Structures are given as structure tokens and as C-alpha cells.
Amino acid sequence: MINIALGFDSNFAPFAAVTIKSILLHNSEINFYLMYDNIKKSDIEKIEKMITECPQKSNKVNWIDMSGKFNNLFTGSWSSSAVYFPLALPSICKDDRILFLDADTMVTENLSEFYNQDLTGYYIAGVHDYGMVSNINSGQLIPVDNDKKLSTKEYFEKILNWDNEEMKKYFNSGMLLMNLKAMRNDNIEEKIYTSLKEHTFAFPDQDCINFVCHNKVKILEPKYNFMILHDDVWNNLSENIKNGLQKYQNEESTPLIIHFLKKPWRKPAEKIPFSKQYNEIRKLTPYKNYRSKQETFQFRWSRKGKYLRILNKTIFEF
Secondary structure, eight states: OEEEEEEEOGGGHHHHHHHHHHHHHHOOSEEEEEEESSOOHHHHHHHHHHHHTSSOTTOEEEEEEOTTTTTTSOOTTOSOGGGGGGGGHHHHOOSSEEEEEOTTEEEOSOOHHHHTSOOTTOSEEEEBOHHHHHHHHHTOEEEOSSSOEEEHHHHHHHTSOOOHHHHTTOBOTTEEEEEHHHHHHTTHHHHHHHHHHHOOOSSHHHHHHHHHHGGGEEEEOGGGSEEOOOHHHHHTSOHHHHHHHHHHHTTSSOOSEEEOSSOTTTSOGGGSTTHHHHHHHHTTSTTTTOOOHHHHEEEEEETTEEEEEETTEEEEEO
8 A cells, every 4th residue: 555645724625636636546555644734624525535436445544633733833935834744744654654745746657666666775765856956056045034145055055064966965845755664763753843943944844854864865856756847947957957857848758746836726727837637637626616816817917928817718818
């Protein structure tokens, strides 16, 4: 059986349902750990029914109430403490390993071979965070306290004591294949909580787990967490990195796990790789008629673009 965890609230329930449905379409014998906070009973019922009525009756669902567990922690630009939920998985799931996925991901194939790979000597397997590479290349400034900002490169050098080689092990936390047995043996969960108290991280939910697990991270190919980046982030990547990602960006090859950092429900969908497949799966969920505010009405008039979209249909664009 494959253990898979997601964390979300009611605002993200319609999109978590797409992630879950994409898993169910290609996999069986899944043991779901669905961590939630501020969720409606109706959302739990809809998602539970979608899973239990799936032809693969061997799937299981564990609903984990995370209310209040991380309320005292800084969430940055995110409005929900759900970003911290995967940190608690070593004590939530008693098995040897688990796959954590953000609720804006889509699975395209069977996960068994990927899930059962050798993790000997590693706490986590993940994919390098290319957004952070872009920030370093662009000289993006990061606030480290109320009065001070550092470039991304300076932040990692001065706060985490990492050089360019060390940064190559920095992973994105939207997909984490976690060696829970090794993490429990070395008390990693408690070390992560301690790091949050002792350090002022710029990207706390992701930095803390990178910081503590840094020397035992297995960096994987991008196809295991292909991040659909915003245009300004993509444009600041080196040509060498772009060349390695281009086959996925152009939809010439399909990654195993697609991570929609650029959201199909916030941007004109036809501009986003794999959005057509995403929306087809969405029609198979209990939220097939749900529309976010951005999908109901989108209007932009600026140097970067001009368009009007109503009910996800383009009225004009130039």
C-alpha cells in the first residue's frame, strides 16, 4: 500500500480533490492521510465519497485534524498554516515512508516504482527548487527582519551558511518522499520545530525542513515534481536549466508529478502547460461546477497583457 498525504483547508478543497482524483485514476491501494484545518463538513463528505466510491475499493482515508497546531508560526504570503502540515508526518504516520503532495499537483501515472525507490541514507527525496535558483540569478531581495533585506544569495550564505554547491541540494517542499523511519530514528521532527524557534527563515515552511535534512537529501529529476513556474521566474533561469525543462514546458513529455505554481484557476488556462489535462480531471470530481473568483471574472489591462475572461472563456485578449 502507498501512503500519500495532503494538507488543505476549505479554500483549497476543490483543488485538493483534483490531486486526489489524479492519483486514483492511475493507482490502487492508496492509504490517504488528509490533514486539514478550517474545513467544511460538506468538503470532507464530498472527498470521502469520491475516494470510497472509486472502483479500487482497497483505498483508505485518514482525516487528520490539524486545527491550531501551527497557528503561532509565520506563514509569509500564505494565508493558511497548512503549509506546515507535512512537518508533523513522522508522528502522524507510523509506517516507514509516505509521499506528501501539495494540493496544487497532478499525478499522471502509476506511482509504485517511484514510491518504492531506495531511500537508504536519506531522510527525504525531492526535486531542486528552480524558483530559488531564479531568485538567486535575479538578485531577488528577501526581508530578514523589519528593517533589513538581503539578496537571495546573501540570505543562504549568511543565514544558512550555504554556498552555491550546497544550494544544489535545496528542494521544493511541494513533493516530499519521506523516509519516516529514518526521520523518527534521528528525531528530525523535533529538530525541525527547534530550528523554527532558533532561526528567522525567509521561507519558513520550506527552509526549516531543508535546513535540518540538508545532508541527507536525495535530489531527483524534475519529472518527479515539474514546477510550472511564473513567467518572471522562468525568464531568470539559465539556458542550461531551461533546456532541461523545455520538453515538459512544451508538453513534449509528461512528468510523473506536475506542480501548478502557476494556477489554472487564476490564469488563462490555455497559457499553462498541462492545464487541459488538469481541467479534464477536475470534471471528474465533486467540484466540477465549482469556479474560483478568478475563473468567474478575469480582467487585465497593462503592459504585460490585456484580456477579459468570463466563466473561463476568453472574450478578448491582445
